[in-house]
Amino acid sequence: MTLLRVAVDAPLWDALDYLHAEPLPPGSLVRAPLGRQTVCGVVLGPAQGDSATAASALRPLEGVFDALPPLGSDWLDLLRFAAGYYQRPLGELMAAALPTWLRERGAAAVAKRVADWRQRQAGTAFRLTPAGREQMPRTLSSRHAALWRLAGALGLHPARPADSSSAMDQGAPPRLSVQAARALHPKAAAQLRAWEMQGWVERVPEPCRAAEQPGAPARPPVLQAAQQAAVEAVRAARGYAPFLLFGVTGSGKTEVYLHLAQHALARNPQAQVLVLTPEINLTPQLVQRFAARFPDAMLAVLHSGLAEAERFDHWLAAHSGRARIVLGTRLAALASLPNLALIVVDEEHDASYKQQEGARYSARDLAVWRARQRDIPVVLGSATPSLESWRAAQRGRYRLLELPARASGSMPEVRLLHAGQDPLLRAGGLIGQALHEAIAARLARGEQSLLFLNRRGYAPVIRCPDCGWLSDCPHCDAHLVYHRTDRSLRCHHCGHRAAIPRACPECGSLDLQPLGRGTQRAEEALAELFPQARIARIDADTARRKGAAQSGFAQMHAGEVDILVGTQMITKGHDFQRVTLVAALNPDAGLFTHDLRAPERLFAQLMQAAGRAGRADAAEGGTAPAMLVQTAYPEHMLYRALVAHDYPGFAAQELIERRRAGMPPFSFQALLRAEHKKPEVLEAFLAQAAELAAQPAREAGLMVYPPVPASLARLAGMHRQHILVEGPNRSMLQDFLTIWHSALVQAKARVRWAIDVDPTEF
Known part of the structure; x- marks a missing residue:
């Protein structure tokens, strides 16, 4: 044995x-x-x-x-490192x-x-037939967004079903494996078989056999000079090489990723490429672009939105080495990839890359560590890089590659609308006079508008004007949000639901009023102002049903929506060709908060939102792209940098303030997070934890701050506090955490606790 x-x-x-x-x-x-x-x-x-x-x-x-x-062994080393570094x-x-x-x-x-x-895997790829190219556009309704995504991956586009310059006329149309198709349509296998029986698609050899079955990839566009320089810089790298690809929205970062993947796959017939994206909703469009460019390469998709058995199939394709390209969200950073040759982290600044529960790892940071481990290049791309990555580029740890101009279209003019000087906003309206006129002008020209409001629901709270009662959550230190669609009150933190009371529970008043505004209320206001407009809303509520968000985005791309309103879900990565107006409704809350990263996140959100406008060259007589920001603080430094599209200027000012305050990236932090139903038990544990930390922290030259309540001090009935540890040196902090963690484990406290290294939420 x-x-x-x-x-x-x-x-x-x-x-x-x-x-x-x-x-x-x-x-x-x-x-x-x-x-x-x-x-x-x-x-x-x-x-x-x-x-x-x-x-x-x-x-x-x-x-x-x-x-x-x-x-x-490299995968085992990755997990050992992550477990040690993140104290899990x-x-x-x-x-x-x-x-x-x-x-x-x-x-x-x-x-x-x-x-x-x-x-x-044998014979599970499909290809569009001439009959399918001719007949499918006549049959598929414009409302079948999921089917059009599937047809688009096969080379069929609703805007040009008989275009003589299409892939069909240039050569064989793209091959689509069932595995890649399932990422685009929940019942892809059955749908492809149905189309096969109609003669619209045909089976072809499985696309991962690149050497035996060459395909006809989509013809890549000609790169601009800056794109070509970025591609050549990464291609010339030997061994580990971290790059920060800083490009304005619409500058063609994805095209750079495609060229780099093509080079990596061509140089080694076994090579695998890992592409990370922050949002599940962005995955299908990336799958479609990579599938069109690499019809002979198997793609695997890894994210939490997949059915469990389906995720295993994709994981197996990556683990076995058969998947040449792996696309996914943060969990894909931990995938087994035996032949990894290139890593790309798109929108590297996004907070979604940091896991906030359980194993609190950063997928972006692990991607960089993994590239060093495998001695390969890693490309971090963003229009608004994280301040950590930006400073690393300034110090020479990362090589900075810049894409200063858009690949097509023009950057929108950003205009600040002073909320205090607008009569409609001063009267309590949600849409100001200038924004109303701008939307009306777009509607008259058949152009699209996008309105960004980062709060879902109808109103943040229900209030009694007589006694001041507020609809608070019984389990959290948060308000219950009013959702008008089903007339419910919901907690967006613990999920608690309640019916709207007929009268105030405190004084019996019948005059309960919604206070504040959410996306549902914005949608209602737009419908009243523009009854002839086709209005859609995309937020976490409308996207609960699988495929609902993608269906909404597909309708937007197809021109079936005039005004799209939503949360930050609508601001990232989507290439809306008809959008000429973007508006931010009251984003000022991000200016005044204890969160040191709040201004950085707000600037990134607004820059991303602005980037949805003007992505196509304006037609003759078309409206110039614009972004309107309704704000009470038009002179704020953040908004002035936004008007100038000046991320370097914004970052320089933020770094000055961070340096003065001794905050990251000029220091390194860890949080001891603890929670318990009884506040006295929690406080006793934190006092013990602080005592255990005192001596090793002094010896390491670290600062241990007193326990303080978390931003949401009570969540789902649990009281929450944390202790912040901060120091100027990462290795010293890690040595201290190892000692402190061991002492906390031996204490065998009855409190639920965890150490969060490099925290992004407090």
Whole structure:
């Protein structure tokens, strides 16, 4: 019997020892008994020395996933680093990295799924036929947004169904694998088979066999000089090379990514490219562009919106090396990629790359570490880089590549509308006079407008004007938001729902009033002002149903929407060709908050929103693109930088203030987050934690701040506080955290706690 060290899928700080009949290589996936359960585990190696428990006390493994190749040593090193740096159990990181379907199944079920997957890979690609190109546009309704996404990936576009310059006339149309198609349509396999029976598509050899079955990729556009220089700089890199691609919105960063991926795949027939994107909603359009450019390369998509079995299939394609291109959100940063040759992090500044629950890792930072580990290039792209990345470029740690001009279209003029001087806004309206006139002008010309309001619901709170009662959440220190669609009050933090009271619970008054404005109220106001306009809303409420957000975006692209209102979901990455007006409704809340990153995030949101306008060359007589910002503080430095499209100027001022305050990126931070139902128990634990931190912090030259309530001091009935630790040196902070963490574990407190390294929320 062999003694093996195994990291198990459980919140345990140490790996466990097990028995097995024969040695297993590190990285082998196994089923291991744990108490009365059987859990997934990863073999770390043989149990040696003091870690090896007496054989008589060990339990044998219950199964080995023989159908799966072992996870690579580089993947194990990645998880060991992440577990150590972020002070999390190795098993917890493993659980975040592996598909849930795999972790919950036995070896026999996994073997069957793997065999089925391999069988499905043979002959599962489809290609549009001439009959399909001719007949499908006559059959598909413009309302079938999901079907049009699928047809678009096959090379069919509603705007030019018979265009003689299409891919059909230039050569063979794109091949679309079922695996890539499922990322675009929830029932892609059945739909493709139905089209096949109608003669609209035909089966062709599976597209991952690039050497045997060359395809006809979409013809790439000619690069501008700045794009070409960026591509050449990355191509010339040898080994680890971090690049910051700083390009204005619409400057063609995605086209640079496509050229770099093409070079990486051409240089090595086994190479894999990892492309990270911050939002699930941005994944389908990236899939479509990469599928059109690389019809002979298998694509894998990894994000939490996939069905569990489907995510396992995509993970398997990446882990087996068959997927040449892997697109995904932050969890894709932990994917097993044995032949990784290039990493791209799009919108690298986005806060979504930082996990806020469980294993609180930063996908962007792990991507950079992984590139160094694999000795490969990594490209971080953004129009508004994070201040950490911008300073790294200034100091020479990253090489700065700039795209200063748009690939097409023109940058919008940004105008600040003083809310205090607008009669409609002063009267309590949501749409000011100047914005009303601007929208009307776009409607008259058949152009589109986009309105950004980063608050969903109808109103942030219901208020009684007689006694001052507010609709507060009974479980959180937050208000219940009024949702007019179903006439409910909802907490956007814990999910609590309640009916709107008929009268004030405090004084009985019947005159309850909504206070503040959300996207539902904006949609209602627009409908009253422009009854002839086609208005759509996209926010977390409308996007609850799978595919709903993509359907809304497809309608916007197809010109079926005149005015789109929504939260930050509508401001990122979407290439709206008909939008000439963008408006920000009351974004001032981001100017005045304790969050040191709030101005940085607000500036990025507004720059991203502005970038949705003017992305196409204006037609003759068309309206010049513009962004209107309704604000009570038009002289604020942030807005003046926005008017000038001056990110470097904004960043320089923010860095001056950060340096003066000793804040990141000029210092390094960690938070001890703790919560408990009883505030006295929580305070006692934090007092003990502060005492345990005092001496090692003094020795390391670190500052430990007194415990303070979190921004949301009570969430779902749990009282929440934290202790901030700050210092000028990352390695010293890490050494301290290792000592402090060990002491906290030994304290065996009854409080739920976790250490958050490099926190972005407080």
